[in-house]
Amino acid sequence: MAAQKQTVLIIGGTGAQGTPVVKELSKSNNYFIKVLTRSPSSASALTLSNLPNVTLISGDGYNEKDLHSAFIDISIAFVNLNGFAIGEKAELYWGIRIFEIAAEHGVKHFIWASLDSSYQISSYEPRFRTGHFEGKSKVADWISAQKMGDGAMKWSVLTSCMYLETFSEMLAPAKEMVDGEEVVVFKAPVGNGMPPMIYLEDLGKYARWLVEYPEKSNGLNLKIATANVGWEEVAKSFTEVTGKKAVFKDISLEEYFASGVFGDADRKVGHSVGHEDDTLMTYRENFSGFWNTWREDVLKRSKKDYELLDEILPERVQSVGEWMKLTGYTGERTNVLKDYADAGRKKPQ
């Protein structure tokens, strides 16, 4: 007799990261998938609801009552909280609380979508402190200290990194005329840094692997990336793939924020919470920590990390050039983050 399908709850399933996870699990045909969303009529929610085995649940992932309802009859959970929407303090609270609620409801396997903390890894150098790394990373540390075995809920951590798709939104290149010739310019305050970046479809496949092989993934913090990406390579790959002239222009943090990438950079992160909270960082503070981290190469993936990724996903995309070719990358702006689309910021300046 075929094994009964288990039900997976995805929190953050309608987002850029959660969507490929839902799609991969749907494709496997081995699971029922429930996606918790505040707006079942959003474009991304409707797309998911048309996939096989997928059901939407209406509710807020930062609400005790909605969470208790959502976790009924759930065997596996994949949880990606939105640190940009709620800030570090709330992410820390809800990450821990959602783990506890999952355990109360008898969930067998809890998967936490995380990010590394450059602040912690650098022994707390303030110039690397990045709020949206901190919430996720601290919850991952707390989860890693939970009891294992003896019927305890299994847990895994999926530590990701910047999406390659960001090159179509926040990091999309500009077109400039240089000596009468159009040149595509990739600008970022990154210097010679090489941040790890991930192709979102592959992220979905790694999440599926964590779900499908709990005996291997229990207690594992899987650190994923497509490659450590340098911006000179980005420009070079773009030219190779599109035939168009491209350059990388290193810019200072001041130039970056002055470009209006976040509108008013001195407003606080946490667009879904009140801002009368001194613990919330401003965009300038948060993204200074972010770019200082990449410029100084504080977070990378090691040879060992990539060896494991090759073993898990031999067909994985391995470079930014391969990603550009595979996805038909043109440098044009498009919506990647649901947050951006919801805010009507299709073409951030």
Ligand SMILES: NC(=O)c1ccc[n+]([C@@H]2O[C@H](COP(=O)([O-])OP(=O)(O)OC[C@H]3O[C@@H](n4cnc5c(N)ncnc54)[C@H](OP(=O)(O)O)[C@@H]3O)[C@@H](O)[C@H]2O)c1
């Ligand atoms: N951008 C990157 O390169 C990157 C890389 C790695 C990790 N991350 C992390 O991923 C998280 C964001 O997820 P994403 O990249 O999938 O973003 P996204 O595309 O903007 O999606 C946002 C998700 O958050 C959900 N959400 C729940 N409550 C929310 C609220 N009160 N306000 C806003 N959204 C809410 C949305 O669900 P509904 O609207 O359907 O309720 C949606 O699923 C952040 O913590 C970020 O640090 C980002």
